[in-house]
Amino acid sequence: MSVTHCHTHKERHFAASDTVRDLVLGMADGLTVPFALAAGLSAANVASRVVVVAGVAEIAAGAIAMGLGGYLAARGEIDHYHSERSREFREIRDLQREEEREIVDIFKGYGLDRTACEPILAHFRKDHEAWVDFMMRFELGLETPQPGRALRSALTIGGAYIVGGLVPLAPYMLIDRLQPALSVSMVCTGLALALFGAAKGRFTGVSAWRNAVQTVLIGGLASATAFLLAHWISAA
Amino acid sequence: MSVTHCHTHKERHFAASDTVRDLVLGMADGLTVPFALAAGLSAANVASRVVVVAGVAEIAAGAIAMGLGGYLAARGEIDHYHSERSREFREIRDLQREEEREIVDIFKGYGLDRTACEPILAHFRKDHEAWVDFMMRFELGLETPQPGRALRSALTIGGAYIVGGLVPLAPYMLIDRLQPALSVSMVCTGLALALFGAAKGRFTGVSAWRNAVQTVLIGGLASATAFLLAHWISAA
Numbered sequence A, B: 001m002s003v004t005h006c007h008t009h010k011e012r013h014f015a016a017s018d019t020v021r022d023l024v025l026g027m028a029d030g031l032t033v034p035f036a037l038a039a040g041l042s043a044a045n046v047a048s049r050v051v052v053v054a055g056v057a058e059i060a061a062g063a064i065a066m067g068l069g070g071y072l073a074a075r076g077e078i079d080h081y082h083s084e085r086s087r088e089f090r091e092i093r094d095l096q097r098e099e100e101r102e103i104v105d106i107f108k109g110y111g112l113d114r115t116a117c118e119p120i121l122a123h124f125r126k127d128h129e130a131w132v133d134f135m136m137r138f139e140l141g142l143e144t145p146q147p148g149r150a151l152r153s154a155l156t157i158g159g160a161y162i163v164g165g166l167v168p169l170a171p172y173m174l175i176d177r178l179q180p181a182l183s184v185s186m187v188c189t190g191l192a193l194a195l196f197g198a199a200k201g202r203f204t205g206v207s208a209w210r211n212a213v214q215t216v217l218i219g220g221l222a223s224a225t226a227f228l229l230a231h232w233i234s235a236a
Helices: A002-043 A048-094 A096-108 A114-126 A128-138 A149-174 A178-204 A208-235 B002-043 B048-094 B096-108 B114-126 B128-138 B149-174 B178-204 B208-235
Strands: none
Touching: A002 A048, A002 A149, A002 A178, A002 A208, A002 B048, A048 A096, A048 A128, A048 A149, A048 A178, A048 B002, A048 B048, A048 B208, A096 A114, A096 A128, A114 A128, A114 B114, A128 B128, A149 A178, A178 A208, A208 B048, B002 B048, B002 B149, B002 B178, B002 B208, B048 B096, B048 B128, B048 B149, B048 B178, B096 B114, B096 B128, B114 B128, B149 B178, B178 B208
């Protein structure tokens, strides 16, 4: 029973990891960068309206740039997979001895000799499709890409960025005066970063507390730097 | 000869890919988001100085958030690797039959039966270290993490973001009037995006032209959206 459970867990962990990575990618930057930008502009003492304009422009640009970037990265991985696959087929057809030596080399790395690989080689000589599948995973370390992954990745990253970015910006939309808006934004964003960090920690199996503290520290460091630089430039 | 060359190529491709991915990640966003933010603020007709303040704040925040985010992601991968490795050691010690079945299952996926795996199983029973190494790579698909990777990743992403972000911002630093600064910034950033896209395409083995066009289109789309949203808000 416990073994079955443990396996299910592993597989679930694997299937979810791409989406979680995308969510984390978009949400972490979405919470941090618009908040730091707003804090920086507050230091320069601009009108609250300017903070909202800059914030909305940044959120839109960030969501599109990261979302489309994620789309193209995923498309690129799919193209790469297929071009490597065609190459493996060619190499197995044209350079069979070399490819056999590659299999033996892989197993040699684990202390096995050619004799131990012989049944595998004999099988692959009759089944090139299986041979290519084996090389893709065990020589090149490439997984079969999931269909629809590119679009899902783009929407997850972009959506998470927008949701994250609206947390620090909403107070500036609702409160006209700069200083109270900054204070409310700091509290909301600090809480959101802590919750997000803790959730991320839980999901990836590291300490929730440690992750919450780390995430808040990154947000704080980015914002403090943006604040000080903006203050320094606008005073100069 | 050609085979040796082809192998060297493969390995080079693999060793470089992490750094290239980090460079691309930082540079793509660094060129796009500060440019779009500046364009958006230009639409709201703020002072040129405000664009510079907002741009510097954004670049600092973005570089720190993405750089530290990359650092923590790489650290997380290292922790994950070590915790999975300890678990594999425990499982091989406590649930040896289950782990043997897992090896047979892996090879079954390529059309091999238990008899073909027997020499491998016999070897692994005597060498648990090799067995764990094999499971890490072939069951879980995890590579041994490179030492120093986390820090290198952080500096590469953050540095690329700063370099990228200064391209669209420099014209606003040097030119006082908003409209000419925006025009110069558009030309510089457009060229930089095209060059960056082409270089990325060359490196990842896809068409340089196609990549150049894609990268410019993403930057254009992000900026146009930021511009229109900012225009709409500041007119409202």
